[in-house]
Amino acid sequence: MGSIQQFIESVFRFYADGFRNMSSWGKKAWLIIIIKLFIIFAVLRIFFFHDFLGNKFRDDANKSEYVRNNILKPGN
Amino acid sequence: MIDNFDPGLIDWSRAQFALTAVYHWLFVPLTLGLSFIVAFMETMYFRTGKEEWKRITRFWMTLFGINFAIGVATGIILEFEFGTNWSNYSWFVGDIFGAPLAIEGILAFFLESTFVAVMFFGWNKVNKKFHLISTWLVAIGANLSALWILVANAWMQNPVGMVFNPETARNEMVNFWDVLFNPVAVDKFLHTTSSGFVFASMFVMGISCWFLIKKREEQFARKSILIAGVFGLASSLFLAFTGDSSARTISKVQPVKFAAFEALSEGKKNAPIVAFGVLKHGEKYIGSKNLPEFVFKIEIPDLLSVLTGGDKDAYVPGIIDRVNGNPEKGIMSVTEKSEKGRTAMNYLLEYKKQKENKATERVNILMNKFQEKDFRDNYFRYFGYSYIKVPEDVIPDIYGSFYSFHLMVILGFFFIMLFALSLVFLFNRTIEKQKWFLRIVWYSIPLPLVASELGWILTEMGRQPWIIQDLMPVSVAVSNIGKGSVQATFWIFTILFTSLLIAEISIMVKQIKSGPTH
Known part of the structure; x- marks a missing residue:
């Protein structure tokens, strides 16, 4: 148990030291990553990219029926 | 219902997907290739123990990190x-697309959160061997991650290993190995990753040439050119080999795309390969679709017949054969395929009606029909043709296909020449004096990316009108x-991606x- 705790602590220290001593380009890159992920998940995902079928139907049977109707040509 | 869709919606959806894919692909090839180049450089450091190699590795690793982050x-x-x-x-694609993408997502997460961290945070904290292994695992993992995406894309070009379920309206995977070892997937993975290696090699070589032009860090630049030149030459030769293999596969599974990128309107024996040419509006038509002809062309006699049929007398079918059919050569027309597709469509329509009428026995019979091999191979595989209004609708943009393919190939041979010359100049110790060459390589940095994007344009536009072939x-x-x-x-994507690109550059x-650190 003690060795697992030591391992987790050393992994935590490894990441913490890495972030603390990061170069200036690294800090800029992380800032860009955070802004980008915010735009992707908090803006685009929430406001623009809904799960079209998931929002329209609760279960798979209804989704199947909707798509089946869509792929069958009109007039048939 | 489909006919009621606004054509503008389809065009905008396509444009949006194309924009996202093209921008995404600006970043990916450098990650795929630079990860291996950095691994080679660190291996040199590990084996020789020379600090210069560590310096070289860390410089290129920094550029890899910037690209990876963006x-x-x-x-x-x-x-x-x-x-x-x-x-x-x-x-409709069901779990066939979901499974490879899920594997890619999990692989990428573990890769990025562990080994990339060791690469950047681990210098002087983990031992040299573990650090080197982490760097190699990042390179291998990044490329394996690409494998799954490419397997999914390959399935769209050549759908295999699945059965359509009329109840769920989904294709269900019945043979994972058929999907994974789809001939298009194998070719695509090898060709696409090696195109990334070529871009990364040109990137390293071009920047190293810039240092030589500026008379800075000359030893660093020469050693970087050595690694990039060898890796680039091997990759660009392999790229030509896999390109040839891809074209042969396309001639079998997407024959109209093949005929379009060769601009081969009429089939022929002793078919030449066109090294390059210029197209103009032609005299022949299929329905309302004009078939362009050459203003001029440089061609190699018989080579297309040899490459596709293994014999100079082999018949290579053209666009007319593929659309109108050629019974003598065993080629089915689009009209015949449409009839078969409509048969499959009618079975699906009947399934729907019988289900609504709760005719369980007939529903089960129809369900089994979709599982039958004969039905799958001879009818359902042409399901998409039931939507085709006129036969010429299956012809993609011939001009776009022809030029994107031929420019890509020409650039590919140009890269082989540059990498070979770099090694010649390096070994006869004259590279610093070849100012013209240094400038050409420096200006050529974006060209492999252009070639790679042309390859994707050909892949996706040449497949039209299909999203899933046939x-x-x-x-x-x-x-x-x-x-x-x-x-x-x-427009949000245009701004977002352009900002990311500007930030990266x-x-x-x-x-x-600022150069490599001392």
Whole structure:
């Protein structure tokens, strides 16, 4: 148990030291990553990219029926 | 229902997907290739123990890190688009697309959170061997991650290993290995990753040439050119080999695309390969579709027959054969395929009606019909042709296909020449004196990326009208959503990705100008 705790602590220290001593380009890159992920998940995902079928139907049977109707040509 | 979709919605959805994919692909090839180059350099450091190799490794690793950080997660947007803009398609492909993408997601997460961290945070904290192994695992993992995406794309070009279930309206995977070892997937993986290696090699070589032009860090530049030159030459030769293999596979599974990128209107024996040519509006038509002809061309006699049929007398079918059919050569016409597709469509329609009438026995018979090999191989495989209104609709843009293919190939041979020359100049110790060569390589940095994007344009535009070859046209795949929303996100992406690209280039330029650390 003690060795697992030591391992987790050393992994935590490894990441913490890495972030603390990061170069200036690294800090800029992380800032860009955070802004980008915010735009992707908090803006685009929430406001623009809904799960079209998931929002329209609760279960798979209804989704199947909707798509089946869509792929069958009109007039048939 | 499909006919009621606004054609503008389809065009905007396609434009948005193309924009996202093209921008995403600006970042990916450098990650694929530079990861291996950095691994080679660190291996040199590990084996020789020379600090110069460590310096070289850390410099290129920094550029790899910048590109990795800017590019990471740009592909997620493509997955959003599948669910929102292409819901019919996403549902229809079922778990065939989901499984490879899920594997890719899990692999990428573990790769990025562990070994990339060791690469950047681990210098002087973990032992040299573990650090080297982590660098190699990042390179291998990044390329394996690409494998799954490419397997999914290959399935769209050549759908295999599945059975359509009329109850769920989905294709269900019945043979994972058929999907994984789809001949298109194998070719695509090898060809696409090696194109990334070529771009990364040119990137390293071009920047190293810039240092030589500036008379800075000359030893660093020569050693970098050595690694990039050898890796680039091997990769570009392999790229030509896999390109040839890809073209042969396409001639079998996407024959209209093949005829279009060769601009081969009429089939012939002793078919020459066109090294390059210029097309003009031709005299022949299929329906309303004009078949262009050459203003001039440089061709190698018989080579297309040899490459596709293994014999100079082999008949190579042209666009006319593929559309109108050629019974003598055993080629089915689009009209015949449409009839078979309509048969499959009628079975699906009957399934729907019988299900509504609760005719369980007939429903079960029809369900079994979709499982039968004969039905799958001879009818359902042409399902998409039931939507084709006129035969010429299956012909993609011939001009776009021809030029994107031929420019890509010409650039490919240009890269082989540059890499070979770099090694010649390096070994006869004259590279610093070849100012013209240094400048050409420096200016050529973006060209492999251009070639790679041309390859994707050919892949995707040459497949039109299909989103899934022979099974589903693009027009059927799209969701019935507002065009305005797609237009808005198109412009958001344009701004977002352009900003990311500007950020990447500016951070990189700053790092390059400051040079490797001492």
